[in-house]
Amino acid sequence: MKLPFSRRNAELENMNRILTDAARKKAERIKEVEDQVAQLERQVAHLKQALESARKRESELEVAATQRAHLLNEKDKEIAALREVLTQRAPLAGLREVLAQRAHLLNDKDEELAGLREALTKSSLRIQELENPLFKIAQK
Numbered sequence: 001m002k003l004p005f006s007r008r009n010a011e012l013e014n015m016n017r018i019l020t021d022a023a024r025k026k027a028e029r030i031k032e033v034e035d036q037v038a039q040l041e042r043q044v045a046h047l048k049q050a051l052e053s054a055r056k057r058e059s060e061l062e063v064a065a066t067q068r069a070h071l072l073n074e075k076d077k078e079i080a081a082l083r084e085v086l087t088q089r090a091p092l093a094g095l096r097e098v099l100a101q102r103a104h105l106l107n108d109k110d111e112e113l114a115g116l117r118e119a120l121t122k123s124s125l126r127i128q129e130l131e132n133p134l135f136k137i138a139q140k
Helices: 006-088 095-139
Strands: none
Touching: 006 095
């Protein structure tokens, strides 16, 4: 003789097994997502450090570029003053050589400044590269 509740009991056990399997799969998926979130958080921390380092370097380069620009401006003023002296006075022996040396020095400083500008531009681009993933993560 079959028990009246045995069929219902079998149905409930089957449903319980299905729900248990679904819960186990959800728990596994939650664990995977939590692991991914932890990994992304580590990446964000690393990117923040890299960004801070790049910003510090950019600041240092800006200071150096500013100093070089001031030096370049001073040299421009010196050359302008020398040109004025040259045009106001009779040509002096050796003045051309001095002016040529000053012009050469000015050109050298200009090249240094161009190198600093290029390094500053590269740092700025690197900062933008580092900020993009952070913005994308922040938008999620």
